[in-house]
Structure formats: C-alpha cells, structure tokens
Amino acid sequence: MFSKRLSTALLAASLAVSPGVRAAADAGDFVAGAIIGGIVGHAATKNAQRKQSAKVYRPAVPSTSEGRQIQTSLNYFGFNAGGVDGQLGRRSREAVMRYQAYMSYPATGHLTPFEQSILTDSYNRAMAGGFQTNQQMASHPDGPRGLLKIYRTQLAGGTPQPQSNAPMTAMAVPQSASALPNFGLSATPRSLAAHCDSVSLVTSSNGGYTTVSNMTDPNTVLNEQFCLARIYAVANSEGRIGSIQGATSAQITEQCKAFGPAMASYVGSLSSKPQAMLMQEVAGFVPSTGMTPAQLQVTAEICLGVGYRIDDMDVALGSALLLVATGKTPYAELMGHHLMHGFGTGARPDLAQSWYQSAISSLTSGSPAVFNPGQPERTMLLQSAVNQANGGAGLVQPQPASALPTFKIQQ
Numbered sequence: 001m002f003s004k005r006l007s008t009a010l011l012a013a014s015l016a017v018s019p020g021v022r023a024a025a026d027a028g029d030f031v032a033g034a035i036i037g038g039i040v041g042h043a044a045t046k047n048a049q050r051k052q053s054a055k056v057y058r059p060a061v062p063s064t065s066e067g068r069q070i071q072t073s074l075n076y077f078g079f080n081a082g083g084v085d086g087q088l089g090r091r092s093r094e095a096v097m098r099y100q101a102y103m104s105y106p107a108t109g110h111l112t113p114f115e116q117s118i119l120t121d122s123y124n125r126a127m128a129g130g131f132q133t134n135q136q137m138a139s140h141p142d143g144p145r146g147l148l149k150i151y152r153t154q155l156a157g158g159t160p161q162p163q164s165n166a167p168m169t170a171m172a173v174p175q176s177a178s179a180l181p182n183f184g185l186s187a188t189p190r191s192l193a194a195h196c197d198s199v200s201l202v203t204s205s206n207g208g209y210t211t212v213s214n215m216t217d218p219n220t221v222l223n224e225q226f227c228l229a230r231i232y233a234v235a236n237s238e239g240r241i242g243s244i245q246g247a248t249s250a251q252i253t254e255q256c257k258a259f260g261p262a263m264a265s266y267v268g269s270l271s272s273k274p275q276a277m278l279m280q281e282v283a284g285f286v287p288s289t290g291m292t293p294a295q296l297q298v299t300a301e302i303c304l305g306v307g308y309r310i311d312d313m314d315v316a317l318g319s320a321l322l323l324v325a326t327g328k329t330p331y332a333e334l335m336g337h338h339l340m341h342g343f344g345t346g347a348r349p350d351l352a353q354s355w356y357q358s359a360i361s362s363l364t365s366g367s368p369a370v371f372n373p374g375q376p377e378r379t380m381l382l383q384s385a386v387n388q389a390n391g392g393a394g395l396v397q398p399q400p401a402s403a404l405p406t407f408k409i410q411q
Contacts, residue, residue, distance in 0.1 A: 062086075068086040069123075070092070070096075071092055071095075072084050074119070075095075076144060077119075077123070077144050078143070081095035096111055106231050112196070112200065114201065118148065119148070122147055122148050122151045191311055192343045195223075195341075196227035211377065212381050218384075218385040218389040219385075225337075229372075230308045232371045233305045233334075234309050256319075267313075269281075270345045270351075271339060271347075283325045286325050296322060300323045304323065317334075317345065330362050330367050330368075332358040333359035334355075335355040336352040336386075353390055360386070364379060
C-alpha cells in the first residue's frame with residue numbers, strides 16, 4: 001500500500017513539473033502536485049505512532065570527496081570526526097557541532113556554505129602556510145583551531161558589500177560618449193543564501209550574535225535572526241526527512257517544488273494585501289488540499305526547509321503561509337523578515353510589522369518557539385528590534401505605485 005502511495009506521489013510530482021502542464025494555483029493542481037502530503041505526512045504520522053518491532057534497513061551515508069575534505073579539516077583543527085571515509089554520519093555531525101560552537105555559529109550539525117568555506121579554506125591555507133602557520137599556532141592559546149579565528153578575522157578585514165533592500169537593482173549600461181545615460185533594471189532574483197553568508201561574516205567579525213544588551217542597530221538584529229531562522233528551518237526539515245521511510249531526500253525535494261506554483265497567487269499577494277485578508281484566503285484554501293492539519297503542517301515544515309536549502313523563495317514562503325494558516329503562528333516571523341528585506345516578495349516594511357507582531361504575541365502567550373528555542377531572550381530581542389525599526393530607524397519607506405522620479409534641472 002505504501003509503495004503504491006509512493007508511485008502515485010512521484011507520478012503526481014512529475015506531472016506538476018512537466019513543461020506542458022498548467023501551473024496554476026488552484027486547489028486541483030495543489031492536490032495533484034502536493035500529494036507529498038499523502039506520503040510525507042502519512043509516513044511521519046505513522047512513524048510517530050508506531051514502534052518498529054523489526055530492524056529497519058537504512059542505506060549507508062554516501063561517501064563523497066566533499067565529505068572527506070570536511071572530515072580532514074575538522075580533524076586537523078581538533079574537532080574529532082573519526083576516520084576520513086567521506087561519510088558525514090553521526091560522528092561527523094557531532095564534530096561539526098563542536099566546530100560551530102567554537103566559532104559562535106548555531107550548533108546545528110549542518111554546515112552552511114559560509115561555515116564550510118571558512119573550515120576548508122582555513123585548512124588549505126594552513127597547509128600552504130609553512131613556518132608562518134606554525135608560528136600562528138604556537139602564539140594562539142587554542143593551538144591549531146585558533147587558526148580558524150585568525151583567518152576569519154583577516155577575511156572580515158575586507159568591507160562587505162552592502163545589501164540592497166530593493167527587489168530589483170538599477171544597473172548602469174555602458175554608453176558611448178555622446179549617448180544619453182540608460183539605467184536598466186536587472187530582475188535577477190536575490191539569493192537569500194548569499195545574503196545570509198554576508199550576514200554571517202559580519203556577525204563573526206562582531207564577535208557573535210547581537211543581544212538585547214548590546215543592540216544598536218535593529219536592522220542588524222533582524223538580519224541575524226532571519227538567517228538564524230533559515231538555518232533552523234533547514235535543520236528541522238532535514239531531520240524530518242531522515243525519519244521518513246520509503247522516499248529519498250531527492251524525491252521529496254522534487255515534490256516540494258510543487259509548492260511554488262501551487263501557492264504562487266498567495267505569495268504574490270504578500271506585498272500588496274494586509275495580513276488578515278491574505279490569511280483568510282489561505283485558510284479557505286487549506287481544506288481543499290485533502291490533508292489533515294497535522295499532515296499539512298509536517299509537509300509544510302519539510303518543504304519550508306527545502307525551499308530555503310535550494311534558495312527557492314516561492315516554496316519557502318508558500319510553506320510558511322500554510323504553517324501560519326494551520327495554527328503555527330510563530331512562523332509569521334518569516335513573512336515579516338521577507339517583507340522587511342524584499343526576498344521573494346516586494347520590500348514592504350510597513351506590512352512586515354503585523355507579521356512580526358503576530359509571531360511575537362504568539363510566543364509571549366506561550367506558544368513553543370520554532371527557531372532557536374535555546375535562546376530565552378530571542379522573543380524580547382525581536383520585540384525590541386521591531387519596535388525600534390517601527391520608529392523609522394533605517395527603514396526604506398514604501399512609495400506609491402504611481403510615484404515617478406522627479407529631476408530638477410537648474411537653469
């Protein structure tokens with residue numbers, strides 16, 4: 001029976017992403033494309049309800065050259081990952097967590113591209129450093145692992161490129177000397193992953209995450225907490241995927257891509273409709289999926305992390321909207337971040353406030369934290385940053401759609 005569901009789900013997923021099939025966001029397409037709920041939600045629910053009486057075969061963790069490089073680097077800096085076999089299993093994940101804790105990164109056990117780059121690039125640099133490397137290790141109280149902080153500090157010495165809040169950036173097109181200037185618009189989607197790598201670099205150079213006691217810039221706090229929430233969403237998703245039998249991570253990723261076209265109309269309305277109006281529409285859509293709220297929540301949490309992992313903001317935002325619509329109100333924080341910074345939607349700091357406040361009110365009323373639950377002051381930190389940002393500090397104020405630039409010509 002379960003294999004039949006899997007075959008049906010994979011067939012539905014292939015139809016959902018085929019070029020010749022209409023990718024509208026109506027209920028029928030969603031049920032066809034998101035039958036993942038029948039496989040992911042059903043499997044996760046069953047796994048939670050029953051105890052396995054027989055030993056279950058689990059495929060070995062694949063061995064990769066990237067895995068060997070990570071393990072070699074971890075071992076060199078004193079984070080014991082065991083034998084270098086390229087398989088990033090439990091022992092390697094524990095070593096990654098020790099590395100992350102040492103570097104003041106969130107200890108998730110899963111390396112972000114930035115964290116991996118710092119680790120492996122530092123190893124390569126140490127190998128090529130010769131006598132200078134030995135001197136630096138001898139002079140640092142942490143020995144070889146101290147090189148990580150030395151190299152990171154040197155890397156942070158460069159000035160990070162500022163991140164624009166505009167979803168489209170003006171680019172000067174080269175012109176001949178006699179031609180009039182022409183400023184075109186580049187519609188290349190902004191990468192949240194790249195943005196968070198830049199945020200991590202600044203956070204590291206500042207000595208760690210901003211706290212309530214040392215906060216000076218609310219936008220810095222909101223950037224840090226946005227990227228931290230992204231990390232936790234990815235880690236939660238991968239943990240859930242690992243507990244599901246009968247479907248591979250690649251298969252689930254392909255099925256989660258159906259959230260993009262299925263939720264496109266709602267995601268597209270995020271920057272133009274008030275929160276209450278949009279959530280009423282999404283809540284009305286939920287029953288048409290044919291899933292129970294529990295199945296839909298599991299599915300959306302999995303696909304939220306997948307969306308962030310593959311840098312697909314339509315998948316991430318569509319999943320987050322469904323989570324809030326099914327009662328997981330703390331996830332409303334994500335819509336606030338996206339609207340504040342313009343990832344996957346237009347930058348609308350004014351609309352972001354209500355989403356932030358929904359999440360904060362839910363948390364202060366006792367709802368379990370969904371991001372970094374080990375940081376007890378996080379809700380207070382978010383509230384303080386939102387309050388200051390709401391006062392106008394560093395915000396880009398939205399302009400009417402009809403507003404045009406005015407150029408004053410001096411006579």
